[in-house]
Amino acid sequence: MPFGNGMHMTICAQNNCSICCHDREVVLTHEDVSRLLTMGHYEQTFARPSRHGHNLKELVFLGGECIFHRSGKCSVYYNRPTACRIFPMTLQENGPGLDNLCPHCSEFKTDEEFIAASETGLNRIIADVQRTLSTYNDLERKRNKA
Numbered sequence: 008m009p010f011g012n013g014m015h016m017t018i019c020a021q022n023n024c025s026i027c028c029h030d031r032e033v034v035l036t037h038e039d040v041s042r043l044l045t046m047g048h049y050e051q052t053f054a055r056p057s058r059h060g061h062n063l064k065e066l067v068f069l070g071g072e073c074i075f076h077r078s079g080k081c082s083v084y085y086n087r088p089t090a091c092r093i094f095p096m097t098l099q100e101n102g103p104g105l106d107n108l109c110p111h112c113s114e115f116k117t118d119e120e121f122i123a124a125s126e127t128g129l130n131r132i133i134a135d136v137q138r139t140l141s142t143y144n145d146l147e148r149k150r151n152k153a
């Protein structure tokens with residue numbers, strides 16, 4: 008079920024900002040892909056193999072712009088990937104943190120609801136990535152035994 012809160016509606020919209028819809032790596036969970044498929048989008052058009060390999064997927068950006076970014080807006084806003092819902096919260100080297108790519112990240116920091124929802128989202132992404140990696144490793148083991 009989609010989740011998130013109104014912080015993006017206010018901070019991003021008020022500042023007319025779409026910086027995070029450009030030149031960014033957006034990991035796609037299985038749930039993200041299913042939601043976008045349900046909307047009628049073709050997976051080949053919006054997902055590609057992750058630069059990290061291991062059967063992970065990431066969102067397609069063309070010319071540095073997200074495939075779903077149209078006329079300055081997110082055309083799949085209510086079904087956007089989890090990583091977009093929680094941005095500017097990202098998983099960094101030292102754990103979860105606000106990404107400085109967002110020029111307004113200090114405004115997000117003060118909202119407890121946003122922080123709590125972001126942690127939920129981040130945990131979903133981590134669980135999904137771990138599941139994908141474990142399936143991938145099982146397949147590799149079976150392939151090597153064959």
Ligand code: SF4
Binds near residue numbers: 027073075077080083
């Ligand atoms: S899916 Fe929407 S919010 Fe996410 S990067 Fe693309 S346009 Fe931006």
Ligand code: SF4
Binds near residue numbers: 015028094
């Ligand atoms: S960079 Fe920050 S303020 Fe700009 S759209 Fe993304 S989350 Fe919103």
